[in-house]
Amino acid sequence: MTDSLSTRLQQVRGRLQAACAAAGRPAEAVTLLAVSKTFPATDVQEAHACGQRAFGENYVQELQQKSEALAGLAIEWHFIGPLQSNKTRIVAERAHWAHSIDRLKIAERLSAQRPDELPPLNVCVQVNVSGEDSKSGCAPEEALALARAVAALPRLRLRGLMCIPEPTEDAARLAAQFVELRRLKEQLAAEGLALDTLSMGMSADLELAVAEGATVVRVGSAIFGQRSYPL
Numbered sequence: 034m035t036d037s038l039s040t041r042l043q044q045v046r047g048r049l050q051a052a053c054a055a056a057g058r059p060a061e062a063v064t065l066l067a068v069s070k071t072f073p074a075t076d077v078q079e080a081h082a083c084g085q086r087a088f089g090e091n092y093v094q095e096l097q098q099k100s101e102a103l104a105g106l107a108i109e110w111h112f113i114g115p116l117q118s119n120k121t122r123i124v125a126e127r128a129h130w131a132h133s134i135d136r137l138k139i140a141e142r143l144s145a146q147r148p149d150e151l152p153p154l155n156v157c158v159q160v161n162v163s164g165e166d167s168k169s170g171c172a173p174e175e176a177l178a179l180a181r182a183v184a185a186l187p188r189l190r191l192r193g194l195m196c197i198p199e200p201t202e203d204a205a206r207l208a209a210q211f212v213e214l215r216r217l218k219e220q221l222a223a224e225g226l227a228l229d230t231l232s233m234g235m236s237a238d239l240e241l242a243v244a245e246g247a248t249v250v251r252v253g254s255a256i257f258g259q260r261s262y263p264l
């Protein structure tokens with residue numbers, strides 16, 4: 034027997050509340066982003082009926098299909114996957130947020146393609162804090178220059194930093210990578226870039242991320258169940 038989506042969503046909310054309490058942070062300090070990649074629009078609809086409003090997608094095509102299918106619902110769509118320059122238009126037109134900005138060219142295209150009638154697109158610069166070659170994200174030492182350039186684009190609103198740490202169960206290593214992202218954000222603040230968002234923490238490590246200052250946790254499998262193909 035598996036729990037229902039609403040039960041799992043309740044469990045994740047409980048974990049998030051407990052993590053905030055343990056960290057001495059108010060529960061409203063952390064937003065739960067439900068990562069619905071690979072799951073059908075009907076699952077998004079079900080989570081929405083349970084009060085969930087922010088959803089994350091990794092694939093432009095899924096963002097397009099689900100945002101179209103659920104156009105009548107008040108949903109905040111977050112694009113969190115790798116972004117190629119020939120796919121930016123859909124994100125610029127459909128998303129409220131993009132977390133995965135790791136080069137200026139992508140940011141420039143999103144800014145140019147953001148429709149005039151929409152507010153600026155909220156964005157995060159993705160930083161490769163694990164130093165793994167295979168990972169997307171800019172190098173930590175590039176983050177300041179990229180953030181400055183992104184902040185200057187007229188149709189984007191730079192909100193913060195995002196990371197995906199290396200896949201490890203070593204809590205100390207994970208915590209060190211979350212701390213690095215928080216320190217980078219503090220460094221940017223010292224340089225005059227005041228940001229309000231740290232997008233870090235997933236199903237397995239949201240407690241650690243909240244302890245280190247996450248303001249958005251991106252949770253997929255703990256809400257929607259195991260994905261049938263690994264991503």
Ligand SMILES: *Cc1c(COP(=O)(O)O)cnc(C)c1O
Nearest residue numbers: 068091113235236251252253254
């Ligand atoms: C898939 C994904 C998540 C969610 O991962 P879970 O382990 O299922 O919670 C979060 N962030 C990004 C960027 C992802 O691709």
